[in-house]
Amino acid sequence: MKVELFIPCFVDQIYPQTAFNTIKILEKAGCEVSYNSKQTCCGQPSYNAGYWEQAKEIGSKFLTDFSEQKYIVSPSASCVGMVKNGFNDLFTNSMVHNKCRNIQSHIYELSDFLINVVKKDxxxxxxxxxxxxxxxxxxxxxxxxxxxxxxxxxxxxxxxxxxxxxxxxxxxxxxxxxxxxxxxxxxxxxxxxxxxxxxxxxxxxxxxxxxxxxxxxxxxxxxxxxxxxxxxxxxxxxxxxxxxx
CATH class of the missing domain: 3.40.50.11810 (Rossmann fold)
Structure with missing residues (x-):
């Protein structure tokens, strides 16, 4: 099973060991993990502060950085929640509407992925x-x-x-x-x-x-x-x- 790793900004900058441990766990679960080093933020800080245009710009990059076909897994329910829910406000009925929906259906928080997709506890x-x-x-x-x-x-x-x-x-x-x-x-x-x-x-x-x-x-x-x-x-x-x- 091929998995793309989404590491949020603060995990990358403050808690990198959690990111490495996420990879170890996914690999032990039998997944082939890839990481796009060009990935940045999901746009949640701007979105929560009311700057939706800036959030949309950042979110558009997110949709470019990740694929529509592979599972996307992250050690952050907060950022996954932003993609699954906040992106509806930013990209519904836009030119990337379908791509956004595909990515939303493939992104998982780590425990959700392990239990409900990999089925390993x-x-x-x-x-x-x-x-x-x-x-x-x-x-x-x-x-x-x-x-x-x-x-x-x-x-x-x-x-x-x-x-x-x-x-x-x-x-x-x-x-x-x-x-x-x-x-x-x-x-x-x-x-x-x-x-x-x-x-x-x-x-x-x-x-x-x-x-x-x-x-x-x-x-x-x-x-x-x-x-x-x-x-x-x-x-x-x-x-x-x-x-x-």
């Missing part, structure tokens, strides 16, 4: 400790992902998963929301972290590094005993170098 990962899962707004509401990451995490050796209170409540990031409404955003992160600590969690795991970046900022500021991890980093954790694909 075990990768031999190991991680000791207790963990909670954070449902990002984009994963839950835009990509309709809920059980997929939980099924994958259940198969991680040594990891004890618990459901925290208000797991589907926003963490407070929301892109520019965190900048424009700093106090509200911080209070939402505080609530999310406190809910995790009440469960005795060592880790908070999610499909979205944007959420985890925001939550981790609060954790480090308060020097709290909680770590954040992206799903891909968990699934690639504990592998032996000699483990065959």
């Amino acid at each position: 075990y990768f031999g990962a190991e991680l000791e400790g207790k963990a909670v899962y954070h449902d990002s707004c984009s994963a839950l509401r835009e990509c309709k992902i809920k059980e997929e990451p939980r099924r994958l995490l259940e198969k991680v050796h040594g990891l004890e998963m618990s459901e925290m209170k208000d797991t589907d409540m926003c963490c407070g990031f929301g892109g520019t929301f965190a900048v424009k409404f700093d106090s509200i955003s911080s209070a939402m992160a505080e609530q999310k972290v406190n809910n995790a600590l009440e469960m005795g969690a060592d880790y908070m795991i999610s499909t979205d590094l944007s959420c985890l970046m925001h939550i981790d900022g609060y954790i480090k500021k308060k020097n709290l005993p909680l770590k954040t991890m992206h799903l891909a980093d968990v699934l690639a954790n504990g592998w032996l170098e000699s483990t065959p694909y």
Whole structure:
């Protein structure tokens, strides 16, 4: 199965190891992964800020950078959600309408792809400790992902998963929301972290590094005993170098 890898801007610039782990997981699942180094942004920051013309320009490049036939997989439900939903506002009834629809039907967040397309939920990962899962707004509401990451995490050796209170409540990031409404955003992160600590969690795991970046900022500021991890980093954790694909 041939797969094109879509790595969002902030993953490329801040969390490149998650991108490499995504490749490792896809290859272990039997996929042939290709990466177009000319790819850039999906246009979500401009779109969310109301600059739709700029978002359309960036989105048009996205539609050029990726193919209509192959699966496109990304370790970000937020950016996948933008393509699946935000692109409707930008390209419906345009000259690239059909191309956009084809790409929308082939793009997947990582856990959604592994469970529903590849149909594989075990990768031999190991991680000791207790963990909670954070449902990002984009994963839950835009990509309709809920059980997929939980099924994958259940198969991680040594990891004890618990459901925290208000797991589907926003963490407070929301892109520019965190900048424009700093106090509200911080209070939402505080609530999310406190809910995790009440469960005795060592880790908070999610499909979205944007959420985890925001939550981790609060954790480090308060020097709290909680770590954040992206799903891909968990699934690639504990592998032996000699483990065959």
